Amino acid sequence: MGQFNKQTLRDVDVCGKKVLLRVDFNVSFANGLISDDTRIRAALPTINYLLQQQAAIIIISHLGRPKGQKNKEYSLKPVALALAKLLERPVQFVGDCCGATAQKQAAALAEGGILLLENLRFHAEEEENDPLFAAQLAALADIYVNDAFGMAHRAHASTAGVAEYLPAVAGLLMERELASLAQALAQPQHPFTAIIGGAKVADKISMIENLLPKVDHLLIGGGMANTFLAAQGYDMRSSRVEEERLPWVVDLLASEQGSKLVLPEDVVAAAEFADGAMHKNVMPYAIPENWQALDIGEVSQQKFTNIIAESSTIVWNGPVGVFELDDYAAGTIAIAQAVADSGAFSIVGGGDSITALHKTGLASHISHISTGGGAMLKFLEGKKLPGVEALN
Secondary structure, eight states, rough: SSSOOOGGGGOOTTTTTTEEEEEEOOOOOEHHHHHEOHHHHHHHHHHHHHHHOOOOEEOOOOOOOOTTOOOOOSSHHHHHHHHHHHHHHOOEEEEEESSSSHHHHEEEOTOOOEEEEGGGGGGGHHHHHHHHHHHHHHHOSSSSEEEGGGTTTTTOIIIGGGGGGGGGEEEEHHHHHHHHHHHHHHHSSSSSEEEEOOOSSSGGHHHHHHHHTTEEEEEEEEEEHHHHHHHHHOTTSSSSSOGGHHHHHHHHHHHHTGGGGOOSSSEEEEESSSSOOOOEEEOGOOOOOOEEEEEOOHHHHHHHHHHTTTTTEEEEESSOOOOTSSGHHHHHHHHHHHHHOOEEEEEEHHHHHHHHHHHHHHHSSSSSSSSSHHHHHHHHHOOOOOHHHHHH
């Protein structure tokens, strides 16, 4: 994928038009309240642009996994209230995304008005990319704007299907996401460093294979590092190792690109997977019997942060330790600090990496924080994104 070559809402006349706006309002809740409104805020530039153009905005989104059933727990009604508060203007809400009531309210929506429809996934047809369902959504508006980068890797009725029936363009968030990722992959400033963490090698194979020829260094952390260390012959004791991936890792390390891989030299090992358990910094050959590696060690932190400090482009996906437990968060926090301090063009994606940035208060020092973990992953794998392919 090269530069961003799709039309955006700046390329079409939306003035006074009815716009069907697909956003990603799949926010998290705690005790019935929205606990993180990042995704709502991310859509505000596009919504405000449409308001300036006096468009009538019909917003559609999914929330959670209600599996094609109406379920109050996954209603977007609280999101309508949160959006109204952020915009300081009324947001109408309809308890369905298709049918007579939705059609009636969409038809009556005045210029500058905002209407949020109920959760798309209350209908199984959404995830099935049902053409009739897509046509019903399209019938509500004149133009379709996709601003849901987090769903760009899904070929659903609201991300790909609707584009068959309406002029389809990218929103400002979608444009920013794709332009940033294209800049990192198509025209990176070198040295280019990728930091790949997370639990499993299996989830990241395609990404590693696509990135390795492009980068100068690929730092491996997180649970997946255990498999790489095991492939080097270390006894990882009770650490999680993906035995079935060992042959692939052995071949990768021996390949001509293998020299770009940077593995932990030491680990924080613990007697059990818990905060407050006995734990210590050890070399991989000295992990005690029945202990497991849960973070990169101090030597590795220094090694990783030195490489990051010298980098001009950085892509980071996944924590380098069991970040949710305080005793094993030091490695990930050190990486977050180093990326923030580097002055490099930096892209961070994946829920846990982003949580780490917010927890450390460093988010504002990152060039681009991706709102779509799965979509970013697919992009970094070099795969096509159906939600982007469908645009004009």
